Amino acid sequence: MVSGKEMAERQTVTVLDVAREAGVSVSTVSRIINGTVKVSEDKRLAVEEAIRRLEFKPNLFARSLKKGTTMTIGVLTQDIESPFFTRVMSGIEDGLLGSGYALIIVSGHWDAAEEAERIRLLIARRVDGLAILTGHLSDTQIAEFARSQPIVVTGRRIDAPNVRSVFFSxxxxxxxxxxxxxxxxxxxxxxxxxxxxxxxxxxxxxxxxxxxxxxxxxxxxxxxxxxxxxxxxxxxxxxxxxxxxxxxxxxxxxxxxxxxxxxxxxxxxxxxxxxxxxxxxxxxxxxxxxxxxxxxxxxQPLFEVGQFSASLLLEMLGNPRKTLTLPPLELVVRETTRRI
Amino acid sequence: MVSGKEMAERQTVTVLDVAREAGVSVSTVSRIINGTVKVSEDKRLAVEEAIRRLEFKPNLFARSLKKGTTMTIGVLTQDIESPFFTRVMSGIEDGLLGSGYALIIVSGHWDAAEEAERIRLLIARRVDGLAILTGHLSDTQIAEFARSQPIVVTGRRIDAPNVRSVFFSxxxxxxxxxxxxxxxxxxxxxxxxxxxxxxxxxxxxxxxxxxxxxxxxxxxxxxxxxxxxxxxxxxxxxxxxxxxxxxxxxxxxxxxxxxxxxxxxxxxxxxxxxxxxxxxxxxxxxxxxxxxxxxxxxxQPLFEVGQFSASLLLEMLGNPRKTLTLPPLELVVRETTRRI
DNA sequence: AACGAGTTTGAAAACGTTGTCAGACTTGGC
DNA sequence: GCCAAGTCTGACAACGTTTTCAAACTCGTT
Known part of the structure; x- marks a missing residue:
């Protein structure tokens, strides 16, 4: 079943509107938002009030364009439904929590060509970092991709500049x-x-x-x-x-x-x-x-692999977090095995 | 285990470089990339060659800034590991295939406050559309969020402008x-x-x-x-x-x-x-x-719910796709039930 | 009262695109 | 040959930020 109605509206409040409302310049508004330079108390209050009143939300795209950073991490998984991969992704999500980075997730479906295409898509979106969960890409391809941004790859060992790998024996x-x-x-x-x-x-x-x-x-x-x-x-x-x-x-x-x-x-x-x-x-x-x-x-400590990957990525991006240690593989004996 | 080396490099080829290389203006390059206006065959070739040689990738952020559209769909799931939700997401992914839209996925963990915060994050990223998979947000909150962009919500019925819902009894x-x-x-x-x-x-x-x-x-x-x-x-x-x-x-x-x-x-x-x-x-x-x-x-035809949601979203965004029909709920009799 | 050294501020130039506008070419009809 | 009507094309102004840079204020000293 479906339901819904139509409508369209898209107001767009910019930093200029805020500046006008608060009676200051755009530079001042920007400074207050980013906290880069001290500004006088009264203007700060006026600007904060204006931001609240106008419900101003900075346009992250304009910001990215200027700063060259997108606060986005790309994840190449193989299958968005596989409990194996989602467990790792859950760890990545957790490890990135509070860092301000968002996740773009794409699936490669275990096909090298598709994986490469999806990664190019992520790179086109200027992700700041990339997590590649196993897959069929060649080491050289990954090394090549790493020229655009740091990469963490799980489940395989790759030695290349700007690449970290997380793997078990x-x-x-x-x-x-x-x-x-x-x-x-x-x-x-x-x-x-x-x-x-x-x-x-x-x-x-x-x-x-x-x-x-x-x-x-x-x-x-x-x-x-x-x-x-x-x-x-x-x-x-x-x-x-x-x-x-x-x-x-x-x-x-x-x-x-x-x-x-x-x-x-x-x-x-x-x-x-x-x-x-x-x-x-x-x-x-x-x-x-x-x-x-x-x-x-x-x-396999999959969740921890995710967390660990996230922290490696953050580290490569110059946002050091508390360092984690990765637990080893271990046998979990339950009830499907029995002495003969 | 971990491995990796260090390095940093980030060349950035712009449309200007391409224009220079091909001996034309930036406008011409843009026109060729977007195919908006006819340009002479020789320049087209020169530009295409330059794009290839310089490995030019248009900066999607600059483009978004100009066009006001981000080609991104936000998905609010509750739990990235739940097979229930991933099945739906898989359908969304499938439904969006080839549309040029990418997916940003965030999790709300069944907590209204967290859900609202994550959605604000998505809106700050200017997603073009939003898919909300069930959750605890109130209808009014969702209606409010729908003022920024179209929303499809699954698993519940909401009648509001700019919102479509997909649900079963x-x-x-x-x-x-x-x-x-x-x-x-x-x-x-x-x-x-x-x-x-x-x-x-x-x-x-x-x-x-x-x-x-x-x-x-x-x-x-x-x-x-x-x-x-x-x-x-x-x-x-x-x-x-x-x-x-x-x-x-x-x-x-x-x-x-x-x-x-x-x-x-x-x-x-x-x-x-x-x-x-x-x-x-x-x-x-x-x-x-x-x-x-x-x-x-x-x-529950979860995959189809995802596909269907994607097509509704695409439709609201003015990209009509072939319309799908949603199969109903049905009982699947397997082997855990037996006549008494 | 005048002088600096600090501190806040605003104007304006980026960032990399797209799209308008008008100018510079083509045509083809006369 | 000349002119009008089409084609292509390039300059340049956006888009919404951040970040120089320099001007305009503060003060505390002389």
């Missing part, structure tokens, strides 16, 4: 998850992979293999099946794995969303978790603690 | 969900409510009562328990309900997140869904289809 995380299963006595451990062109996904797989190798196990190709980091990929992967007839007592899913999809298939096909099969995810999304049963997973 | 949705349970033979149906100051939450409750009344049942206060629209509220509510010893064979949760929390408690306390108790949610969030078992719920 996903290899280590994959190792942690797999070793947990091994410690519980599992030996036949399946892996549902993420996108093969996603560096983190690959690293998690490497960690999985290292943990297996450490106890003298080779990774069995028939136990590795492809997912896509989304629920639906987990569904397909799990079905394929079960249909293949391969034997396994545990599954390591490359991320929580994949685990969720896999979990649904298991339940539907009568495989109990954790009684018949143990399941580990990766990320610790906010909802993962509410699954049935609550999911064992490797926690 | 949540009473009807609550009725649908409850009647479904009644049809399956349930009579003792518990309700986990949403925030009492949230209009939709209240309407859903009213629908619940209407459906009960229709078959001659009064709503039993001991079966109504308070939630907060989040998973955690569902957890508390479910625990309280079970502890109270009240008898029921079905639960209608005021939204999917609440249902998720309730589901977890049921599972943990050995109550099987749907064998012992049926469960219905509201919203049909993207993950609800992947729960174990998949959740029966009332589908």
């Amino acid at each position: 996903h290899e280590e995380g994959g190792y942690l998850a797999t070793r947990h299963l091994i410690t519980l006595g599992h030996r036949k451990i399946a892996f549902i992979a993420g996108p093969p062109d996603h560096a983190d996904a690959v690293s998690r797989f490497e960690g999985y293999r290292r943990a297996l190798a450490e106890v003298g196990l080779a990774s069995d190709p028939s136990l590795v099946v492809q997912g896509d980091f989304y629920e639906n990929g987990g569904v397909f992967a799990m079905n394929r794995l079960l249909d293949s007839g391969a034997q396994f007592s545990a599954i390591f899913a490359a991320n929580d969303q994949t685990a969720l999809g896999a979990r649904m298939v298991l339940s539907r096909r009568g495989v109990r978790v954790p009684d018949d099969v143990s399941l580990v995810g990766f990320d610790d999304l906010p909802t993962s603690a509410y699954l049935t049963p609550p999911l064992t997973t490797v926690r | 949540h009473e009807e949705g609550g009725y649908l969900a409850t009647r479904h349970l009644i049809t399956l033979g349930h009579r003792k149906i518990a309700f986990i409510a949403g925030p009492p100051d949230h209009a939709d939450a209240v309407s859903r409750f009213e629908g619940y009562r209407r459906a009960l009344a229709e078959v001659g049942l009064a709503s039993d206060p001991s079966l109504v328990v308070q939630g907060d629209f989040y998973e955690n509220g569902g957890v508390f509510a479910m625990n309280r309900l079970l502890d109270s010893g009240a008898q029921f064979s079905a639960i209608f949760a005021a939204n999917d997140q609440t249902a998720l929390g309730a589901r977890m408690v049921l599972s943990r306390r050995g109550v099987r869904v749907p064998d012992d108790v049926s469960l219905v949610g509201f919203d049909d969030l993207p993950t609800s289809a992947y729960l174990t078992p998949p959740l029966t719920t009332v589908r």
Whole structure:
């Protein structure tokens, strides 16, 4: 249903109107607004009163034009609906709170060309800083973009001027998850992979293999099946794995969303978790603690990554904030894994 | 972990540089960029070449200043992490695709004062249009804000100049969900409510009562328990309900997140869904289809609400797009409900 | 009473665009 | 060839700020 009426009006009060109203010059008004120079008490009062009465709101665009700064941070996310990315964005939002910077958010949908286009859009809008949440851009492209403004990039390591990166060793995380299963006595451990062109996904797989190798196990190709980091990929992967007839007592899913999809298939096909099969995810999304049963997973401190990125950006922009420390990856043992 | 190096550089190519490079005047350059007037072929080529060579990017701020339009839409969401809101935002993003408008997103966190402050921030940034996703602002406040620019508001009905609203009858949705349970033979149906100051939450409750009344049942206060629209509220509510010893064979949760929390408690306390108790949610969030078992719920076409809002906004801004129709609320029967 | 050294103030020049206006070219008809 | 009617084109004034710069005030000293 829809409702509404029409109308148009757009008064525009400028600093000149305020000046006239208060009987001073525009320069004085500007000085009072920005507090750059001392002005006499009576004029200050008059101007403040005039501002209030006229409901004057400085035009940020004119200001940006003059000062060359826009008080805007651009964020390139991949998917505005992904709980993974929104958790990070929430941290960025929090980290920027009170700094006066606003957020422009664009999505790249995991497509390098689209990402590049969106970033150009942000640069055209003269954002003061840029946060890039993973994605498929090449290091050189990012370094190139960093010539226009400082960049913080999460989930990957880039060494370039004017770029900071925030990342974890996903290899280590994959190792942690797999070793947990091994410690519980599992030996036949399946892996549902993420996108093969996603560096983190690959690293998690490497960690999985290292943990297996450490106890003298080779990774069995028939136990590795492809997912896509989304629920639906987990569904397909799990079905394929079960249909293949391969034997396994545990599954390591490359991320929580994949685990969720896999979990649904298991339940539907009568495989109990954790009684018949143990399941580990990766990320610790906010909802993962509410699954049935609550999911064992490797926690990425996503919110903190966001906060941290924001503070790095602020620092690069010359607005130092209290420095934060980033917590490490850690295994969160809940109820989807069990000793064999 | 962090990495990065330092550097600073910010060349700024203006239309003047381009004009000089191409041997024409700035007006000509502007005309070519905006295609407002025909210019001779040779100059056009020269200018285009110069633009390419200098990597000229017009300063949108200067342009905004001159034209009085910013090509920016502000979105006030409540919680950037809520799958409910991000689904709508995703629709808005989609609906705005290719229109040249960018999105500035701010969160109000369900607090009227914070919402008002964030909206003022957006207005200060001279957004051309505003989308307000539910929230606690009063109708008068919204009408007041609409004096600066057109507004679309979702999830509530407001009749005011320059405001369009997109909403559903949540009473009807609550009725649908409850009647479904009644049809399956349930009579003792518990309700986990949403925030009492949230209009939709209240309407859903009213629908619940209407459906009960229709078959001659009064709503039993001991079966109504308070939630907060989040998973955690569902957890508390479910625990309280079970502890109270009240008898029921079905639960209608005021939204999917609440249902998720309730589901977890049921599972943990050995109550099987749907064998012992049926469960219905509201919203049909993207993950609800992947729960174990998949959740029966009332589908709100959130993505479409976003698209629709975007097209209304575009229309109010004088950029008519193809008109869309909004699908209605509908019951999605999955596997958490069962005949008694 | 006159002199500086400070302090406040206002006029005016940016910032990078767009759009008006009028001038300088084209045409083509005679 | 000449003139009117079209085309293109360039100068320049906005848009609403901030920020020089220098003028106009203060005072406290002599």
